[in-house]
Amino acid sequence: MIANFIDGLVRYQFLQNALITSIIVGLVSGIIGSFIVLRGMSLMGDAISHAVLPGVAASYMFGVNYIFGATIFGILAALLIGFITQKSQLKNDTAIGVVFSSFFALGIIMISFAKSSTDLYHILFGNVLAVRDSDILITVIVGIVVLIFVSLFYKELQITSFDPTMAQAYGLNVQFFHYALMFLLTLVAVSSLQTVGTILVIAMLITPAATAYLLTNHLPTMIALASTFGILSSIIGLFFSYSYNLASGATIVLTAAAFFILAFLFSPKKGLFFVNKQKTEESTL
Amino acid sequence: MSITNNNLTINHLTVSYQGQQALTDISLQIPAGKITGIIGPNGAGKSTFLKGMLGLIKTDTRTVLAGERPIDTQKKRIAYVEQRSALDLSFPINVLEVVLLGTYPKLGLLKRPKKEEKEQALTALRTVQLEDFAKRQIGELSGGQLQRVFIARVLAQEADIIVLDEPFVGIDMTSEKVIMDILKQLKEAGKTILIVHHDLHKVAHYFDEVILLKKKLIANGPVTATFTNKNIQLAYGDTMGDIIIKGVADA
Numbered sequence: 001m002i003a004n005f006i007d008g009l010v011r012y013q014f015l016q017n018a019l020i021t022s023i024i025v026g027l028v029s030g031i032i033g034s035f036i037v038l039r040g041m042s043l044m045g046d047a048i049s050h051a052v053l054p055g056v057a058a059s060y061m062f063g064v065n066y067i068f069g070a071t072i073f074g075i076l077a078a079l080l081i082g083f084i085t086q087k088s089q090l091k092n093d094t095a096i097g098v099v100f101s102s103f104f105a106l107g108i109i110m111i112s113f114a115k116s117s118t119d120l121y122h123i124l125f126g127n128v129l130a131v132r133d134s135d136i137l138i139t140v141i142v143g144i145v146v147l148i149f150v151s152l153f154y155k156e157l158q159i160t161s162f163d164p165t166m167a168q169a170y171g172l173n174v175q176f177f178h179y180a181l182m183f184l185l186t187l188v189a190v191s192s193l194q195t196v197g198t199i200l201v202i203a204m205l206i207t208p209a210a211t212a213y214l215l216t217n218h219l220p221t222m223i224a225l226a227s228t229f230g231i232l233s234s235i236i237g238l239f240f241s242y243s244y245n246l247a248s249g250a251t252i253v254l255t256a257a258a259f260f261i262l263a264f265l266f267s268p269k270k271g272l273f274f275v276n277k278q279k280t281e282e283s284t285l
Numbered sequence: 286m287s288i289t290n291n292n293l294t295i296n297h298l299t300v301s302y303q304g305q306q307a308l309t310d311i312s313l314q315i316p317a318g319k320i321t322g323i324i325g326p327n328g329a330g331k332s333t334f335l336k337g338m339l340g341l342i343k344t345d346t347r348t349v350l351a352g353e354r355p356i357d358t359q360k361k362r363i364a365y366v367e368q369r370s371a372l373d374l375s376f377p378i379n380v381l382e383v384v385l386l387g388t389y390p391k392l393g394l395l396k397r398p399k400k401e402e403k404e405q406a407l408t409a410l411r412t413v414q415l416e417d418f419a420k421r422q423i424g425e426l427s428g429g430q431l432q433r434v435f436i437a438r439v440l441a442q443e444a445d446i447i448v449l450d451e452p453f454v455g456i457d458m459t460s461e462k463v464i465m466d467i468l469k470q471l472k473e474a475g476k477t478i479l480i481v482h483h484d485l486h487k488v489a490h491y492f493d494e495v496i497l498l499k500k501k502l503i504a505n506g507p508v509t510a511t512f513t514n515k516n517i518q519l520a521y522g523d524t525m526g527d528i529i530i531k532g533v534a535d536a
Binding site: 038040089152153154155156158159161162163165166167168169170171213216217218219221222 | 444
C-alpha cells in the first residue's frame with residue numbers, strides 16, 4: 001500500500017501537487033496556530049476560516065483567484081467582530097458566533113449561484129487531489145510571507161501574546177500585531193482550503209499547536225513541534241485519503257487528532273498518564 | 286537627564302465605560318524620587334487611573350506630562366507590571382525569558398536580544414536572588430518569586446517611570462523585603478514609582494505618598510498628612526467604621 005502511494009507519487013503530477021501543498025499548509029498552520037492557541041483565539045480562528053466562504057464565491061463570480069476575495073472577507077469578518085464587541089455590550093465569543101455564521105450562510109448561497117454543488121462539497125471538505133499549479137504557487141507565497149513575518153517580528157508576537165499591557169505601555173502597537181495575525185490567519189485559512197476544506201481548517205491550526213503545547217514549555221520548540229505535527233499529519237492523512245479514496249480533510253484532521261491523543265496521554269510533562277503517576281508516587285511517599 | 290523629567294503631571298483625567306464615568310476629572314502631580322501608592326476600595330478606579338493615565342484605554346479628557354513633555358512621546362521610559370492574575374502563567378516562557386522582555390523597548394523593532402541583553406537580564410535576575418531559577422517555567426514559581434521576576438524585568442528595562450499593579454498580593458516576606466529594598470534604591474535614583482494597592486495595611490510602611498481614589502480624587506500627598514481616618518472614611522465609606530489601622534495618623 002505504501003509502495004502503491006510512492007508509485008503514485010512518482011507517476012502522477014496531481015499527487016505531487018497534493019503532497020507539496022499539504023506539507024506547506026502543515027508547516028505554516030503549525031506556526032500561526034501556535035500563536036492562535038497561546039492568545040486564546042481558537043474561536044476567532046474558526047470564525048475567520050468559515051468567514052472566507054463568501055469571498056471564495058465572489059472570486060468565482062468575478063473570475064479572479066479565490067485568494068483575493070477570501071482575504072477581503074476574512075479581514076472584514078475580523079474587523080466586524082472587533083467593531084461589534086467594542087460598540088455593544090456583548091461578549092467577544094457572542095460577536096464571533098453571530099458574524100461567522102452569517103458570513104458562512106451568505107457564502108453557501110453565493111456558492112450555489114456561482115457554481116455547481118460538487119464544488120461546494122470540495123470547498124467545505126477539501127479536495128487535495130485537485131490542486132492546480134497556480135494553487136501551489138499561492139500556497140508557496142503564503143508560506144514565505146508567514147515565515148518572513150514571524151521571523152522578523154517573533155519578539156513582538158511573543159510579548160503581545162504573553163503580556164500585551166506591558167507591550168502597549170512601552171509604546172508597541174498591539175492592535176497592529178493583532179490584525180497582522182488575523183491577516184496571516186486568513187491567508188493560511190485560504191491556502192488550507194484545498195487540503196482540508198473550510199470546515200476543518202481550524203483543526204490544522206489548533207490541533208498540532210495544542211499537541212506541541214502539551215510537550216514543551218519553550219516557545220520556539222512549541223512552534224517547531226507544531227509544524228512537525230502539521231506536516232506529518234498532512235503526509236499521513238494524504239496517504240490514507242489516496243489509498244482508501246476518502247476526503248483528504250477528514251483523514252488529515254484525524255491523523256492530527258491521533259497525535260494529540262498520544263500527547264494528551266503520554267506527554268512527560270503534562271500528559272494524563274505521567275501526571276497521575278506522579279500524584280500516586282507523591283501520595284505513597 | 287534630570288530627575289524632574291520623571292515628575293508626572295496629570296490634568297483633567299476623565300474615563301467613562303459605556304456612558305458611566307469611572308473616573309471624574311482627576312488632576313494631580315506625582316513626584317519623582319518617591320514611592321506613591323494608589324489606594325481605594327474595589328471598583329474605585331485604581332487600575333483605570335493607571336491605564337487611563339498611560340493612555341492604554343480610551344479616555345474622555347486627558348493631559349499627562351512627564352517632565353515638560355507629553356508622556357505619550359516618551360513611552361519607552363515606562364515599565365508596567367500587570368497584576369499576576371491577569372497573566373497566563375502556563376505560557377511557554379521561562380524566568381530568564383520574562384526578564385529579557387525588559388530589554389525589548391530599547392531594542393526596538395526587528396533587532397533580536399543578543400549576548401549583551403542576556404547578560405543584562407541575568408544581572409537583574411541576580412539582584413532579585415533568583416538566578417538559580419533562570420530556566421524554570423514561570424508557572425513553577427511562587428507568587429512572591431514571580432513578583433521578583435517582574436521586578437527584575439523592570440530593572441532590565443532601566444525605565445524611569447515604574448508602574449506596578451497590586452504587587453504585594455499574596456507574596457511571602459522574603460520576596461516583600463527583596464522588592465522593597467530594590468524599590469527604595471530605584472526611588473533614590475530619582476525614578477517615579479506608582480503602585481496600586483487595595484489593602485489598607487502597611488500603607489505607611491510601603492509608600493511615601495498616597496493617592497486616595499473613589500471614582501474621583503479624595504486626597505493626595507505625603508502619607509502622614511493624607512492617609513488619615515477622615516480621608517479613609519471618605520474613600521471607603523462608613524462601613525470601615527472605626528477600625529484602627531496601624532500607622533494611620535489621627536488628624
